[in-house]
Amino acid sequence: MKSEFVLQAHGVHKSYRKDRIEVPVLRGVDVDITAGKVNALVGRSGSGKSTLMHLLATLDQPDSGEIYFQGQRIDNAPRARRDAYRNHDIGIIFQFYHLLPELSAIENVLAPMMIGQSLWSYFCNRREARKRAEAMLDRVGLLHRASHRPAEMSGGEMQRAAIARALMTDPTLLLADEPTGNLDTDTGESILGLLVQLSREENLTIVMITHDDAIAESADVCYRMQDGLLETKPSSLQAA
Numbered sequence: 001m002k003s004e005f006v007l008q009a010h011g012v013h014k015s016y017r018k019d020r021i022e023v024p025v026l027r028g029v030d031v032d033i034t035a036g037k038v039n040a041l042v043g044r045s046g047s048g049k050s051t052l053m054h055l056l057a058t059l060d061q062p063d064s065g066e067i068y069f070q071g072q073r074i075d076n077a078p079r080a081r082r083d084a085y086r087n088h089d090i091g092i093i094f095q096f097y098h099l100l101p102e103l104s105a106i107e108n109v110l111a112p113m114m115i116g117q118s119l120w121s122y123f124c125n126r127r128e129a130r131k132r133a134e135a136m137l138d139r140v141g142l143l144h145r146a147s148h149r150p151a152e153m154s155g156g157e158m159q160r161a162a163i164a165r166a167l168m169t170d171p172t173l174l175l176a177d178e179p180t181g182n183l184d185t186d187t188g189e190s191i192l193g194l195l196v197q198l199s200r201e202e203n204l205t206i207v208m209i210t211h212d213d214a215i216a217e218s219a220d221v222c223y224r225m226q227d228g229l230l231e232t233k234p235s236s237l238q239a240a
């Protein structure tokens with residue numbers, strides 16, 4: 001039987017060293033990310049949320065502890081496996097979108113196809129890739145802005161483009177670091193609504209990092225980061 005937890009961290013420690021002083025950030029974090037649900041990691045600024053997200057994305061490695069994706073150890077997997085995990089199994093969304101300014105929305109959405117496979121196979125499948133990119137832009141309600149560059153889009157539109165890009169490789173898991181943090185309340189709510197809808201309709205697992213309790217309340221499962229540890233925090237949906 002498949003585990004209900006798609007991503008797990010056990011006893012994760014992480015410190016930074018600055019001017020010979022060690023700054024402990026994560027002090028033995030345990031987390032079980034539930035498959036097909038919106039999982040919020042909430043905590044005040046500086047509590048270590050982004051640090052944990054970087055570890056879950058294998059963008060950095062823990063000092064000690066273990067991270068498992070679908071039951072397989074990922075944090076110390078060979079580099080090729082970690083690259084494949086980042087390029088295919090997960091999609092990442094950032095507060096400031098991280099779109100390439102020279103590229104249009106559709107070219108930004110196509111970018112993972114050019115990184116995740118050889119350029120040769122990308123060009124062989126160029127027509128299919130473009131069709132999929134159009135479908136992903138349509139999925140997030142942005143097809144009408146396909147040819148616009150980031151400077152020609154609103155914040156909400158840029159985040160929609162970033163979500164479409166993250167969906168391009170059909171990931172199992174979406175990691176979102178403060179996805180509404182740079183948006184006004186209404187636009188933030190529409191982006192949050194889109195993420196919840198994607199989770200419900202595509203059975204997509206979402207890990208959403210936020211400092212905002214109200215946003216965390218939209219999640220199915222909620223963890224609170226405090227003093228370098230994560231504790232389960234009841235959310236309204238969990239209680240339901």
Ligand SMILES: Nc1ncnc2c1ncn2[C@@H]1O[C@H](COP(=O)(O)OP(=O)(O)OP(=O)(O)O)[C@@H](O)[C@H]1O
Pocket residue numbers: 016017018023025043044045046047048049050051052211
């Ligand atoms: N590369 C680094 N070198 C030294 N200290 C770091 C580094 N990155 C983060 N820190 C420190 O680690 C702590 C946690 O940072 P982190 O960015 O993970 O917090 P956060 O909860 O995501 O905060 P925010 O909500 O403000 O983004 C902070 O005290 C920060 O100053």
